[in-house]
Amino acid sequence: MKKIVLTGAAGRLGSYLREPLTKLCDELVSTDIKDDVGTLYAGETYMQADLADFAAMDKVIEGADMVVHMGAFVDEGPFEQLLGPNFVGSYNVWEAASKHGVRRVVYGSSIHAVGMYPKNEFIDTEVAHRPDTFYGLAKCFTEDLGRMYWEKRGLESVHMRILSCAQVNNARALGSWLSYDDLIQLVTRCIETPVTGFAVIYGVSDNDRAPVDNSKASFLGYRPKDNAEQFAEEILANEPPMDPHDPNHMCHGGPFAGVDLGNSGLAGMNVVDDRKEN
Structure with a gap:
């Protein structure tokens, strides 16, 4: 491929994707709202752009073969705060991609699109949406947007419902962990x-306790290698028993399922900012 665009390049997950993506194309265009992303890799250029600005995204995406869309406001918040980056931003990416003949958009969706399902339900990729927050609702919107652009305009898209791509430091992550190596493979x-x-x-990685079923997406060839069970003994020895009546513990969305709409879900999670430095 000649050109891949990566949105959200300054984010934690974006920091791990930049270098591998340079190996898949002649030119990687990384973009984010921040001033820069530090030292660039060979074959990488950076363009500062706001997802909510169609003209900016139109310029970034022109000439691209594929877009890896990871950019967003990555927490629950007031609807007005998510409207620009998470709702309008997705429309801008798909509309610009369609305009310029992009082949496919690979999207960083989330378990929060189906976060209100009870965790003891082993859900597959075809269950109906059950968002746990405005953040999850934005993921539902973008998944539906992607389906519509495929059916109406022939623009392919793959929507990766990421569970928890962060260090394993709680019991929920024993099932939801996605390692950075498996993220790159995915x-x-x-x-x-x-x-x-x-x-x-x-x-999600190849966790013994993974609560979701990817069998209907097996044609993508994703075969995760890592397993959070290696952390189980230490994690379970240091955590109190979970309350089966608490949505924080009982629902797929974890802390996002337990907060009131508009309130931070990340505030109840101990996410370590271990973004990759180059």
């Missing part, structure tokens, strides 16, 4: 699979 498979149409896949 994105690579979403790019390299010859034909995808519209597809949904859960972003």
Whole structure:
């Protein structure tokens, strides 16, 4: 491929994707709202752009073969705060991609699109949306947007419902963990699979306790290697028993399922900012 665009390049997950993506194309255009992303890799350029600005995204995406869309406001917040980056931003990415003949958009969706399902329900990629927050609602919107652009305009998209791509430091993560190596493999498979149409896949490692079913997305060839069970003994020895009546513990969305709409879900999570420095 000649050109791949990565949105959200300054984010934690984006920091791990930048270098691998340079190996899949002649030119990686990384973009974010921040001033810069530090030292660039060989074959990488940076363009500062606001997802909510169609003209800016139109310029960034022109000439791209594929877009890896990871940019967003990555927490629950007031609807007005998410409207620009998470709702309008997704429209701008798909509309610009369609305008410029992009082949496929690979999207960083989330378990929060289905976060209100009870965790003891082993859900697959075809369950109906049950968002736990405005943040999850934005993921539902973008998944539906992707399906519509595929069916109306032939623009392929793969929507990666990421569970928790962060260090394993709580009991929920024993099932929801997505390692950075498996994230890279997942994105690579979403790019390299010859034909995808519209597809949904859960972003999760090969955890013994994984609460989701990816069998209907097996054609993407994603075969995770890592397993959070290696952390189980230490994690479970240091955490009190979970309350089966508490949505924080009982629902797929974890802390996002337990907060009131508009309130931070990340505030109840001990996410370590271990972004990759180059």
